Amino acid sequence: MTQPKVLPELDLARAGRQVIKKLPEVTLAFWLMKIAATTLGETAGDLFAQTLGLGYFLTTIALLVIFVGTLIVQLRSRRYNPYFYWTVILSTSMAGTTVSDFMNRDTSYLPNGETSLGWGPQGLGLGYPAGAAILVSLLIAVFVAWKLSGLTFAINDINTFRGESLFWAAILISNTLGTSAGDFLSDSSGLGYAAGALLVGGLLALLLALKYVPTVPNVLLFWFAFVLTRPLGATAGDFLTKPTAKGGLDLGTLGSSAVLLAVLFGLMAYAQVIERRKQLLHTATPARITR
Numbered sequence: 001m002t003q004p005k006v007l008p009e010l011d012l013a014r015a016g017r018q019v020i021k022k023l024p025e026v027t028l029a030f031w032l033m034k035i036a037a038t039t040l041g042e043t044a045g046d047l048f049a050q051t052l053g054l055g056y057f058l059t060t061i062a063l064l065v066i067f068v069g070t071l072i073v074q075l076r077s078r079r080y081n082p083y084f085y086w087t088v089i090l091s092t093s094m095a096g097t098t099v100s101d102f103m104n105r106d107t108s109y110l111p112n113g114e115t116s117l118g119w120g121p122q123g124l125g126l127g128y129p130a131g132a133a134i135l136v137s138l139l140i141a142v143f144v145a146w147k148l149s150g151l152t153f154a155i156n157d158i159n160t161f162r163g164e165s166l167f168w169a170a171i172l173i174s175n176t177l178g179t180s181a182g183d184f185l186s187d188s189s190g191l192g193y194a195a196g197a198l199l200v201g202g203l204l205a206l207l208l209a210l211k212y213v214p215t216v217p218n219v220l221l222f223w224f225a226f227v228l229t230r231p232l233g234a235t236a237g238d239f240l241t242k243p244t245a246k247g248g249l250d251l252g253t254l255g256s257s258a259v260l261l262a263v264l265f266g267l268m269a270y271a272q273v274i275e276r277r278k279q280l281l282h283t284a285t286p287a288r289i290t291r
Contacts (some may be wrong), residue, residue, distance in 0.1 A: 021080050022164055023155050024271070026222060031229065033086055033267045038175065038233025040260035041093020042182070043241055048254035049098050055118015056102035065093040071168055082271035086264065088168065093233065096175035104131040104180055128184040135177040143172045147178065153219045174223070178230020185231060186238045192247045193239035200232040 025029055049059040070091045074084045106125030110117055126134070146153065151163040158167055185196030207225050208215045240256040242248025 001176050012071045017118035021156065021159055022074075022077065023033055023158050023167070024080055024082070024085060026155055029267065029271065031225070031273070034089065034226070034229050035233055035236075035259060036264045036267060037086055037089045038093045038230050039237045039240075040233075040257060040264055041175070042097050042234045042237030043253050043257045043260060044090075045097025045101075046237070046241065047092045047257050048094075049101065049118070049202065051253045053118055055120060056098050056105070056123055057117075057120035058101050058118050060095065060098040063091065063098055065220070067091040067172065074168075075164060080275065082268045082282075083274060086268050086271075089171070090264070092172045092175045093169070093230070096172065096177075096179045096230070097234070099176045100131065100135075100183065103134070103176075104128050106185070107220075128180050132177060132180050134221050135173055135180060139170060139173045139177060142166060142173060146170070153223070155222065171226075174227045175230050179265070181227075182231030182234020182238070186235050190206060193235050193242065194247065196235040197232060197239060200228055200235065204228055204232065 045059065045063070048054050048062070049056050052064050054062075063199060067088070067128045070084070070088045074081075074088045077084050077144045102121075102123050103126050105118075106122070106123040107115055108125070109123070116122060143153075149162065149166065151166065152158060152162065155167070159165055182196065182200075185191055185199065186193050189196065191199060207228070211218065211221055237256065239248050239254050242250065244250045
């Protein structure tokens with residue numbers, strides 16, 4: 001009778017690849033957390049820049065510093081931690097909100113004839129089409145560099161520092177691009193907040209249907225969906241916070257942000273419980289083979 005043979009160290013590392021992953025599995029819970037984080041990013045970014053009067057320039061600098069700090073924590077982590085990961089997603093959403101506003105807007109967007117908002121430059125005033133073109137070009141450049149690196153685009157298989165760095169660069173740009181698209185739908189397209197959200201929701205439903213078409217790569221669908229959930233969050237955030245005269249619910253940036261933050265942290269806690277259960281299950285069933 002032969003004894004079971006323990007896997008060599010290299011094979012054991014491969015067997016535990018899913019356990020030591022740095023990024024989450026893409027499930028329904030993933031998309032719910034993504035929408036909550038991006039909606040909160042919209043309301044929180046507007047809270048700092050507009051409600052508190054810090055302005056787009058100063059808020060953008062502060063939020064980019066926060067993004068770098070949260071990203072360092074995520075990159076230094078040895079395994080997937082829902083709190084680390086979704087805090088970076090939130091910071092990219094907040095930074096993307098104000099970066100988009102600073103790129104696309106200027107003093108002409110200020111309400112009630114105001115001539116300034118906060119300290120520093122008031123915005124580049126590029127407009128949504130030009131701003132979107134720049135962001136699309138940057139996102140394509142990141143994906144080209146990613147492709148040339150030979151690393152995988154599949155989120156479940158990203159487990160290297162370079163791959164994760166490219167992933168987060170794409171996330172920051174896509175969240176900024178999504179903010180521009182959402183603000184354009186809400187403010188400049190004539191659709192309004194609710195109709196804009198319905199349009200994006202319809203496009204997401206189309207992507208979900210394409211998931212069952214064998215010839216369409218799931219990785220491509222993931223990145224389209226990731227970009228589109230940002231304008232969904234932007235339009236939903238505007239719908240919650242803007243005055244009723246403009247078609248919103250007038251809940252305010254502070255109240256909406258507080259509720260969304262509670263929802264997001266609740267989902268983080270749930271994800272953390274699930275992750276710990278997976279780790280305990282893996283520890284209880286070590287990888288072995290027989291011969």
